[in-house]
Amino acid sequence: MRTYIKKLQTKSEDSRKQILFVALVVSMFLVGSIWVYSLTNRFDDKVQVKAKEDIKPFALFSDSISNTYKNITASVGNISLPSSQKETQPEKQIDLIVVDKSANQ
Numbered sequence: 001m002r003t004y005i006k007k008l009q010t011k012s013e014d015s016r017k018q019i020l021f022v023a024l025v026v027s028m029f030l031v032g033s034i035w036v037y038s039l040t041n042r043f044d045d046k047v048q049v050k051a052k053e054d055i056k057p058f059a060l061f062s063d064s065i066s067n068t069y070k071n072i073t074a075s076v077g078n079i080s081l082p083s084s085q086k087e088t089q090p091e092k093q094i095d096l097i098v099v100d101k102s103a104n105q
Contacts, residue, residue, distance in 0.1 A: 008016060
């Protein structure tokens with residue numbers, strides 16, 4: 001491989017650009033053909049039948065939201081937020097006691 005690269009470096013700039021362009025076209029053809037081949041698997045007859053059915057975007061969105069909520073509650077647990085209608089008891093406050101360190105020494 002090193003000898004091939006050294007051989008390319010000795011060639012003129014125009015021939016190096018032509019080699020680059022040919023290599024680019026060949027590699028993009030390979031990538032494009034793989035992409036087209038994968039599309040045939042994606043658009044089978046079974047998928048086309050499903051596409052003809054009515055798709056309701058808001059139903060899909062609400063399903064997505066409910067699934068996300070279920071996943072969060074499964075991970076974290078139920079989160080109960082305090083209701084503004086409930087009367088909450090004020091927490092008992094404890095006064096701070098000041099300690100004078102200079103008196104102890």
